[in-house]
Amino acid sequence: MAGPEGSRYYDIFLNYSVWLEARRESIVISAEGLKLLDEIRQEGSIVTAARKMGISYRKAWGLLKEVENLIGFPLVEKHRGGAAGGKTTLTTEGSELVSAYDELNSDIDVAMKGIAKKFFRKINRMSGHEK
Amino acid sequence: MAGPEGSRYYDIFLNYSVWLEARRESIVISAEGLKLLDEIRQEGSIVTAARKMGISYRKAWGLLKEVENLIGFPLVEKHRGGAAGGKTTLTTEGSELVSAYDELNSDIDVAMKGIAKKFFRKINRMSGHEK
DNA sequence: TATCGTTATGTATATTAATTCCTATCGGGA
DNA sequence: TCCCGATAGGAATTAATATACATAACGATA
Structure with missing residues (x-):
């Protein structure tokens, strides 16, 4: 993210993350979890999604389990067996959540484009850093 | 963050974090680091700042060292000794960076107020979740 | 019904991060 | 000159995460 010209300082740029939280500091779905759901939607498989994200299947599986515990409704539908070995698809709700995300x-x-530009305008003008 | 009415789903809300990054995935200053600088500005002391953040002095000190290594200019000025034992203040650049942040x-x-509202409007209308 | 690849899980190992513990240095003020 | 409390930083311990490994269940299809 963050474009060129004026929205960066040398090679430094702004990055961000958004996640779903409940109460104070209790994460319901991390950005990583949401990314995982997104990959699952595309791939139809936890194994492949995990591979694409560079995390272990075990971790992906754990993430999903955690998500299922915390969110109030089912986001994925997992199937075992079959020719392909199995598959995982998002429920309608899961799919809608990911789309919304x-x-x-x-x-x-x-929004960040403009905000970052303003931020770096300041940074670039910081005392003694006109170089 | 995130207001009431329409910008949350039950007790779930959006939260976010912004940080400074270089290249891909190489964090220059984490949101935590920026928070630490902010606290130091207010407190004038690493010890107190760390205490307020609920992290160990050792960690805060390590964070600062990392920041100093990665950013191209000094952000803090540390002083040892003296009646109070010592103090740490932000440089002009550090102070400006924190203000900008x-x-x-x-x-x-x-910006998030509106965006979150839009997000939760969708979520609240998700199939079968009018309850 | 034998096969194949995925989901499902526990456990053990490895990796990474953070806290805890020490010991040293510093320097203005009593 | 000595003291105090903060900075400085190495080292060990603990905590938190992730990976590796191993084994089982599954079920559509050839």
Whole structure:
């Protein structure tokens, strides 16, 4: 994220993360979890999604379990067996959540463009750093 | 962050974090590091700042060292000795960076208000969740 | 019904991060 | 000159995470 010209300082740029939280500091779905759901939606498989994210299957599986415990409704539908060995798909709700999250991110991206530009304008003008 | 009415689903809300990054995945200053600088600015002491953040002095000190290694200019000025034992203040640049970060956060907060509202409007309308 | 690849889990190992513990240095003020 | 409390930083311990490994259940299909 973060564009060129004025929205960075040398090679430094702003990055961000958004997640779902409950109460104080109790994460319901981390950005990583949401990313995982997104990959599962695309791949239809936990194994492949984990591979694509560079995490172990065990971790992905644990993440899903945690998510299922915390969110109030089912997000994935897991199937074992079959020719392909099995598959995992998102429920309608899961799919809608991920879509909403995707759009959320693109909305933030847009907003961040301007905000980051303002931020780096300041940074670039910081005392003695006109170089 | 995230207001009431329409910008949350039951007790679930959106939270976010912004940090400075270089290249891909190489964090220059984490949100935690920026928070630490902020506290140091207010407290004038690493010890107190760490205490307020609920982290060990050792960790805070390590964070600062890391920051100093990665950012291209000094952000803090540390003094040992003296009646009070010592103190740590932000340099002009450090102070400006923290101010810029503070304003960045409040800008994002404002932007997030609307974006989160849109997000939760969708979530609340998700199939079968009108309950 | 034998196969194959995925989901499902426990356990053990490895890796990484953070806390705890020490010991030293510093320097203004009593 | 000595003291106090903060900075400085190495080293060991503990905690938290992740990976590796191993084994089982599954079930559509050839």
